[in-house]
Amino acid sequence: MNFFTVFRKEMQEQWRTYRFLIVAAVLAAFGLASPLLAKFTPEMLKAIPGVPPELLAAIPAPTLADAIAQYVKNMSQFGILLALLMTMGVVVQEKERGTAAFFLTRPVSRETFLLAKFAALTVSLIISLVLAAAGCWYYTLVLFSTHLAWWPFLALNGLMLLVFLVYMALALLASALAHTNGIAVGLAFVVLVLIGGIGALPAIGDYFPGRLFSWGTTLMMGGNATAWPALGISLGIIILALLVACLVFHRQEI
Amino acid sequence: MSSTEKKRYKEQTVSSVHVEALKKYYGAVHALDGLNLDVEAGTIFGFLGPNGAGKTTTLRILTGLARPTSGKAQVAGVDILRGGGNLSRHIGHLPEEPAFYPWMTPPEFLDYLGRLYGLSSGERTARIKELLTLVRMEDVSRRRIAGFSRGMRQRLGVAAAILHHPEVLFLDEPASALDPAGRKEVLDLIGNLRGQCTVIMSTHILADVERVCDVIGIINKGRMLVQSPRQELLEHYAIPAFEVEADDHDALARWAENLRRLPWVAAVAPRNGAIRITVRDVQTAKRELLALAVHSGLSLNRFEEVRPSLEDVFLQLVGLENVA
Numbered sequence: 001m002n003f004f005t006v007f008r009k010e011m012q013e014q015w016r017t018y019r020f021l022i023v024a025a026v027l028a029a030f031g032l033a034s035p036l037l038a039k040f041t042p043e044m045l046k047a048i049p050g051v052p053p054e055l056l057a058a059i060p061a062p063t064l065a066d067a068i069a070q071y072v073k074n075m076s077q078f079g080i081l082l083a084l085l086m087t088m089g090v091v092v093q094e095k096e097r098g099t100a101a102f103f104l105t106r107p108v109s110r111e112t113f114l115l116a117k118f119a120a121l122t123v124s125l126i127i128s129l130v131l132a133a134a135g136c137w138y139y140t141l142v143l144f145s146t147h148l149a150w151w152p153f154l155a156l157n158g159l160m161l162l163v164f165l166v167y168m169a170l171a172l173l174a175s176a177l178a179h180t181n182g183i184a185v186g187l188a189f190v191v192l193v194l195i196g197g198i199g200a201l202p203a204i205g206d207y208f209p210g211r212l213f214s215w216g217t218t219l220m221m222g223g224n225a226t227a228w229p230a231l232g233i234s235l236g237i238i239i240l241a242l243l244v245a246c247l248v249f250h251r252q253e254i
Numbered sequence: 255m256s257s258t259e260k261k262r263y264k265e266q267t268v269s270s271v272h273v274e275a276l277k278k279y280y281g282a283v284h285a286l287d288g289l290n291l292d293v294e295a296g297t298i299f300g301f302l303g304p305n306g307a308g309k310t311t312t313l314r315i316l317t318g319l320a321r322p323t324s325g326k327a328q329v330a331g332v333d334i335l336r337g338g339g340n341l342s343r344h345i346g347h348l349p350e351e352p353a354f355y356p357w358m359t360p361p362e363f364l365d366y367l368g369r370l371y372g373l374s375s376g377e378r379t380a381r382i383k384e385l386l387t388l389v390r391m392e393d394v395s396r397r398r399i400a401g402f403s404r405g406m407r408q409r410l411g412v413a414a415a416i417l418h419h420p421e422v423l424f425l426d427e428p429a430s431a432l433d434p435a436g437r438k439e440v441l442d443l444i445g446n447l448r449g450q451c452t453v454i455m456s457t458h459i460l461a462d463v464e465r466v467c468d469v470i471g472i473i474n475k476g477r478m479l480v481q482s483p484r485q486e487l488l489e490h491y492a493i494p495a496f497e498v499e500a501d502d503h504d505a506l507a508r509w510a511e512n513l514r515r516l517p518w519v520a521a522v523a524p525r526n527g528a529i530r531i532t533v534r535d536v537q538t539a540k541r542e543l544l545a546l547a548v549h550s551g552l553s554l555n556r557f558e559e560v561r562p563s564l565e566d567v568f569l570q571l572v573g574l575e576n577v578a
Contacts, residue, residue, distance in 0.1 A: 005369045009355075016357040098353030102414075105317045105347040106370045253320040 003112050003119075010120030023082050024128040030078050031132025034071035035139040038062050064144050068156075068220045071136045075129075075160050076213050080192070083125065083164040087171035088188040090117050091249070092178045101254045111246045118172055118242065125164055133157045148220070156216030159231070166209045166234050167191065169241035176245040176252070209234040269328070270295040270422050270452035271316065276325035278311050278476075285311040286322070287476035293469070295421075296449050300467030300484075301456040302564075304572060308476040309456035310350065313424050316454075317347045330421040343371070346420035346451075350427040352411030356400035360391050360410055363399060364417060371418040385413040389443065405436030412443050416451070423447065425455040429462055441466050460564045470564070472571050479571045484564075491567040494520075494536045496543055499528035499556035509550045518542075528556065 014020040042059045045051060091114065094100040104110060133153065141147045174187035199208035211230035218225045273291035277284070286308045293299045303309050314320040316329055318341050327334045330344035354363055361382050368378035386392050389409040394402070399410070408428065415423055428444065429437040445466045447453055457463060463470055464484070471481040480487065500506040510522045510529040518535040533539040536559075544557055 002370050005366070009366055013355065013357065098349060098351055099355065101319055101349055102347075102353050103370075104319065105342055105345065106367060107342045107372070108370060253314075 002108055003116055006108060006112055006116035007119055010116055011123065014120060014124050019086065020124045020127075023086060023124060024131055026078060026082060027075070027128040028131040028135050030074040031071065032135035032139055034074050034136050035067040035143050038066035038070045039143045062144075064140065064146060064148075065221060067136070067140050067144060068148070068217060072156070072160070072213050072217050075132065076163070076210075079125075079129070079160060079164050080167050082128075083167040084171050084188045084192060086121055086124070087118075087168045088175050088184045089181055090121070091172065091175035092181050092184040095179065095254060096181060104254055110249045110252075114172065114176060114245055114249055115242070118168065121168055122165065125168070126161065129157055129161055129164075152216075152219040152222075155219050159212040159216040162231070162234050162238075163209045163212050166195070166237050166241075169238040169245075170195075173241045173245040173248075176249045206230060207233050209237070269293060270297075270330055271299075271454060272326075272328045273312070273316070274326040276312070276315065276327055277323045278308075278315060278320065279323045284476050286315075286325075289325070289473070289476060289478055291471060291478055291481065293452055293454060295452050297468045298444065298448055298453040298455065298466055300463035300470045301454055301473065302460065302463050302470055302568060303456075303458065303473035305458060307473045309458075309473060310426055311476075312473070313347075313426050313454070313456055317345060317424055318342070343418070344421045346415035346418070346423040348408075348411045348415040348423075348425045348428055350430070352407055352414070354399045354407065354410065356398060358399055359396060360386060360399065360413075361395050363410070364413060367414055367417050373418070381417060385417060389413045390439070405432050405439070408432060408436065408440055409443070412440060416447065420451055422452045422454065425453065427457050428455060430457060430459055437462070460568055464564045472568060474572050487567060488561075488564065491570055493532065493560055493566055493570075494534070494539075495530055495532040495560040496539060497525065497528045497530050497556065497558055497560055498543075498547060498552075498554065500547075500552045500554050502553065503527075505550075505552055509547065509552060513546070530560065 011020075039062050042062055045059060046056055091100070094103075100113070104113065137148050137153065170191045171184075171188045174191065175184045178184035178187060195208060196210070199205045199210035205211060206227065207229050209230060211227045212234060215225065215227040215230070269292045271291060271293040273289055276286050276289040276291075278286040289308065289312060291312075301309050301312070311320065315322050316327060316334060318334060322335075329341060332341045332344055334341060358366070364382045364385060365378055368381065373381065386395055389412060391406065391409060391413070394406065399407070402410070408431075412425075412428070415425070425444065429440045432440060441462060444453060444455060448468070455463075455467065467484060469481065469483050470487055472479045482490065498506065498510075506529055507524070510531065513519045513531060514522055518533055518538045519531060520534050521532040523530050523532075531539070531543065533543075540559070547554060547557065
């Protein structure tokens with residue numbers, strides 16, 4: 001019911017409140033900066049006075065792998081952070097401001113209210129990631145005189161997007177559950193610590209969303225290792241989080 | 255169908271809002287404790303009660319924002335417990351503090367609502383123009399809502415609430431936080447809706463109710479104390495009293511003290527520079543009181559039978575309830 005009307009308003013809101021521009025600018029900047037950092041970090045180290053010559057000699061010449069590793073590192077940090085920051089307040093702030101009460105007495109179902117927000121945030125994130133990937137691809141071509149393989153690079157970005165969506169779906173659930181912005185921030189932080197912390201454990205980590213970053217990197221390096229369980233679990237978390245968010249919000253008194 | 259059922263059916267078909275034994279408990283707090291309410295179509299209903307009486311809770315339930323613990327409620331023929339999405343097309347709602355998206359302009363905001371209600375582009379354009387004129391916002395239509403005053407927000411809220419010509423309009427304290435000019439504007443807007451839709455207006459400001467409402471319901475501690483047309487309510491709770499005002503206050507006081515001995519006088523009390531005489535027998539008082547004043551040589555400025563205000567009725571009802 002009215003999904004596209006609400007989705008359109010959400011997209012307008014992200015544009016008019018500069019949220020989309022900020023997210024796109026930050027991700028695009030780190031996408032661009034990744035090959036730059038990989039290429040010029042050794043040069044910068046050499047420029048620092050007093051660095052022992054032995055250490056300078058030990059620094060290897062920058063390679064394409066360094067550019068990719070830097071890209072994955074930057075995106076995994078800032079992409080997740082932005083996904084949480086973009087999402088954790090979207091429902092609870094409307095509850096606090098009173099706009100949720102004002103609009104939920106209109107022909108807008110609560111599910112539409114939530115899912116249109118998620119869809120709009122996803123579109124914003126996809127566009128931002130495309131800009132970041134394009135920047136990374138172009139600067140890699142310029143600085144390393146080689147272009148990144150299309151399909152593995154596309155797969156890497158697709159897998160990264162999936163990880164971001166996991167955090168976004170969980171942050172949306174936190175936002176739907178919470179009655180104050182502070183609680184939503186706290187819950188989002190717990191999500192970050194739990195997924196990051198448990199995902200770092202050797203055996204269990206293979207089933208956690210973070211494993212998708214290393215799968216993407218492996219694909220870029222021409223490796224064959226896969227992480228299908230992590231992919232399935234990530235999709236499952238997204239669907240489950242959205243489902244629970246809808247159920248909770250449907251029953252909630254605004 | 256039994257006679258009771260027939261009576262109930264008849265009541266429901268002429269009522270825009272029908273509420274039966276509505277309860278809402280928050281743990282030990284009984285926000286609503288068996289509320290009954292019937293509002294006929296086309297009336298402006300003043301839902302009056304002190305703070306915390308259950309007015310907002312009732313409106314939140316009737317607009318689908320909260321669920322009752324038990325009881326029944328129908329709004330515009332829609333059962334609020336089963337109606338779901340249908341309810342929103344029949345009602346308009348103005349919360350106590352209407353909230354908007356601050357980055358929108360008034361036409362953008364109304365256009366968004368119009369789209370939600372499925373109005374065509376032409377309908378939206380015409381209706382938005384009409385409403386902005388009605389709430390006197392044509393000259394600020396290019397400004398963002400972020401910079402609007404409370405009164406402007408309230409007027410925009412009224413426009414938003416009536417955009418789709420709702421059958422029932424719920425207004426929660428629509429003028430409570432406004433200055434006198436803003437209050438007059440909003441109350442005039444509400445008054446102009448008479449006959450176009452059923453308006454249920456909650457407030458604790460008695461003057462607002464006296465100004466625009468046809469029917470008044472007084473709620474306290476989650477229960478409806480009385481529901482009646484305004485004039486009937488005032489007549490029913492009329493206070494059998496007279497007020498006398500004279501130039502010589504001392505002489506007036508001495509005269510009033512002597513009245514206490516009369517069997518048909520219940521009480522004598524000073525009130526705003528005058529003397530209020532509450533009587534047991536109004537007819538006798540009408541015959542004898544003025545004559546007694548004239549014979550005592552008082553130079554009277556005023557002699558009148560007290561017309562009860564809604565405030566008197568309200569305090570009488572709520573006061574009794576709170577003592578009980």
